[in-house]
Amino acid sequence: MGAVTATNIRKQFGDVVAVDGISLAVRDGEFLVLLGPSGCGKTTFLRIIAGLERATSGEILIGGEVVNEVPPRARGVAMVFQSYGLYPHLTVANNIAFPLRTQRVAKVEIQRKVAWAAGLLGLDRLLHRRPRELSGGERQRVALARALVREPTVFLLDEPLSNLDAKLRATARSELKQFQQTVRTTTIYVTHDQVEAMGMGDRIAVIDHGKLRQIGTPAEIYDDPADEFVAGFLGTPPMNLIQRDGGSLGFRPEHFLPKELLNGAALTELAFRIDRMEYLGSERILYGAIDGFAAKREVTAKLPAHVQLTGIRPGEWHPFAVRETELRFFDLDGRRSEGKAQAQ
C-alpha cells in the first residue's frame, strides 16, 4: 500500500543531469535512507517522488499507481523540509491543521486530529505559539506533526536534522526512529550524514552524481560495499584503499591492527610506518603509510584506547596485519571484485 517504486528516473536541468537513471523499490512500512554527498541528486530525487519536480523520464509508482502526472496533493505523501517550511503567519495549531483544512475535513475532526498529532509529539502546550517563538527542535516537531496529521502513505524527509545543533541531533535521531516504528508509515529520509543513515535506516541507498551506487541494510553497505565510493563514504575514518596490480585492496581501520594482537591464520601482513597518532578518548587513530604500496590518502588504523601500544612510536615501522576475511578487493573501475591477497 505504501510501497514506492521508482523506475529509471532521470532528471535534467538544461545541460545538468541531476538524477541519472535511478531505480529502486521502497517496501511498505520501511525506513529507507537516501545517503550521499551534497549535490549528488538525492534531494532532487526526493522532490520527484513528492511531485515538486517532474522527472525528465522514468516512472514513479506509489501504492502500485503511476503518479507522474498527479500533483503532490493527490499522491498521499507528506513532506518535512530542511528548514521545516512552517507557515510563519499561523499558530502551531493552525500549522498542523492546514493540510486538513485544504482537504475540507470537518471542523470537529480537525480538532481531534490536531490534538492527537500534537500529543504524539509533545506539542500540547505550544499550540498557540507562532513558529518564530519556537526553538529549532520544537519547530521540527511541528513540521512532523503537520506531516503526520494527514496520515499519509509515505513520509518524505529532507535532511530534517541538519538545522539542529549537534547535541539535539542525537536525541532527535532516536526519537524520530522510535516514532517511525510506532506509526509504521513508509519513510524516505534524505541525509548526507552517514551516522544518521546507519543509525536510522532499515535500508540505505547510497547515491553519488545522480546514480544509485548501492542499496542494502546498514550491515551490507558497511561490510560489503559495492564499489570504492561506498567503501570510502561510510566509516570514520574511511576504508583504507591501497593500490596494487589490477585494482585496489581495501580494509577498514578497525581491522588494521598490530600483528601481535591478531592470532590465527589467514592474516595478511603489512608493514606500517606510523607518522602521527590522535588520542580521542575512547579510541586512538594512527596515521601513516604502508611499506611497498601507494595509497591516495594516509593509511589509518583505529584501535580502542584500552589497548596498550607497547613498542609503537611515531616514525617507526611496525608489523600490522588484517584478517583475510576482512580484505575487500576492487577492480580498476572501482567496483568490488573477488580476489586473493598476494603474498608480500
Place this chain on the structure above:
Amino acid sequence: MLRLAKKLGGEGSFYAAVITLVVFAAFPFYWMLITTFKADGDLYDLKSIPYWFNTAPTLEHIRYLFTETLFVQWLMNSALVGLCVVAITLIVALPAGYSLARMPGRSAETLGIGIFLTYLVPPTLLFLPLSRVVTILGLQDSLWSLVVIYPTFTIPFCTWLLMGFFKSVPREIEEAAIVDGCTVVGAFVKTVLPLSVPAVLTVVIFAFTLTMQEFVYALTFISSSEEKPVTLGVATDLIRGDIFYWGELMGAALIASVPVAIAYNLFLDRFISGITGGAVK
C-alpha cells in the same frame, strides 16, 4: 569643499549650507502657505514685505475654495480615480509579479525588465494616439478614461516592485502548502499573500501617488471642469480671464500636495529600492 568649509567656518558653514539647500527646496511651499492665508489687500500690495503677514491672516481663500469652486469635486475625482487605479493595479500586478518571481529560467528576468521598461515610455509619446483611442472608446472628457489609462504606468512599476519582493519569500512555504493539499494558486493565496502585506501596502501607496501626480493625460483627455482631477483643475480652472486667484490657488495646491508628500516620505526607501532593483536597501 566640505573640508574647506569646515576649516573656514566649521559648523557654522555646514549649517549655512544645509539651511541654504533646505530653503531652496522648501521655500515655494512656505510661499504657498503664506499666500493661502494672506488677505487680498496684503497679497497684492507691492509696498508690503511679502515674507510675513502685514494684516491679519484670513481664512477667506480657503472658504472660497471649498464653497465656491469645484475644488471638492476635483478632490473626489482624484480620489475615485486613485482607488480604481489601485484596485486594477493590484489585481493585475500581484499575480504578474508572483509569476515572474517563480518562473524558471532567464525568460523571467527578460520579461520582467521588458515590463518595467514600459514605465519609461513617456505620456508625451503616447498621449496623441491614446487620445484617439480614448475617443474611439467613447471615454473622452470622462474620468473613466484616466481609470483605464493610468494603469499603463502603475502596472509596470508595481509588477517590478512585487517581483523583487516575492523573490525574497522562501519557496519552501509554498511547497509545503502544495504538498499539504493546495493548488499552485491556492498556495499563493493562502501562504504568500498573507506574508506580503508590507509589499502590498507599498504598491497601494505608490499607485495612488503616481495617480495623484499625473498631469499630461488628464490635460489631454479631459476638458469639462467637473470631470477634472485635482492636479488639472487647480492648474487650469482657478482663473478668471487672465487673473489667477492666487490665494485660492495656493491653498488648493497646498491641500492637494500634503497627503502625497507625507506618503512619499514614509515610503521613500522602498521606492528607491524598487527603482534600483534592490541593489540598495
Place this chain on the structure above:
Amino acid sequence: MTAITLTPRPARSRFFLDRAEIVGPLFIAPAILYVVLLVGLPFLLALYYSVSAYNIFNESLAFVGLKNFRDIIGSEIFRRTLINTLVFTISAQIIGLLLGKIGAMLLMQEFRGRGIARALVVLPWAVPVSLATVAWLWMFDSLYSVINWTLIALGLVDAANRPQWLGQEDLAMIAVVVVHAWRLFPFGVVIFLAGFTSVPKDVLDAATVDGAGFWRRNYQIILPIIAPIVLIALIFGTVFTFTDLSVVYLLTKGGPINSTQVLGTYAFQVGILSGDVAHGAAICLFLFPFLLVAVILLLRSLRRREI
C-alpha cells in the same frame, strides 16, 4: 489507523490549477495584455500617424511617407524646440546632480533636525508636478514675484526694470531650468544618500588606512562603487526632463515666442490644440531615439548589477 486512500486516477483536467506551466502564463497574461494593448499598440499607432495625413478634420489614413518629418525639420520653430529640449535637459541634470550630491553629503552627517531637513528636501520631487509648478508661476509673477521683490529690496535691480521671468526669452529659459532642477535634485539627494550608505564601511576604512584623502576616497572609491545606482537615477531623471510637458506648459506655454518650447509642449500644441495629429505624432517620435538610448543604457547597467 485509517489512511487516506488514493483516488482512482483522475482526468488531467482536474489538475488544471496545479500545473505551474498553466498558472504561470495565466497570472502574467493580464499585465502583458495591458501593456501590449495600451502601450504597444498606441506606439505603433503613433508611428503610423507620423507617416500619414491624419488630422481631426480629415481623418485620412493615407500614407505620405516622410513628408511630415521633412515639414517639421524644415520648421524653424521645431529646430528651436529640439535645441531647447536638449539644453533644458542637460542643464537641469547637471545642476540637479550637483545639488543632489552636495545635499547627500550634507545629509549624511548626523545633526539635529536631520530628519526634518530630509523630509523638506524631498518635497519638490514628491509633490505633484502641476501644483509645484503653479507655485513657481506665482513666484515668477510679472508684478508680484517675491524673487523680484527680494532683488529690489537688496538693491540688485531697480523697480522700473524688474526682470520679467516668464516674459523675456532668456529669463524664461532660466526659469524653466531652475524649476526642473528644483524638482530633480531631491531625487538625486536620495539616490546618492542611498548609494553612500551602501558602500561597505570596511572598504572606506581600508582606503583611509591606505592613505586616501577625502577627494581620492570620493572619486576613486565611492563613486565607482555607486556608479551603477547613480546611472540608473541619471537615466530616469533625464527621461523625465526630456519628455516633460507639464512644467513648460504651465509656466510659459512654450513662450515667449517659442523660446521655451520643448518637444512635449510643441507636440501638444500641434497635435491636440491644432488637431494636426500627423505632424504632432512626427514630433513625438523625435523622443523615441533618445528613449531607445536611455533604455539600452539602463538595460546594460541593470544586467551588470544582476550578477
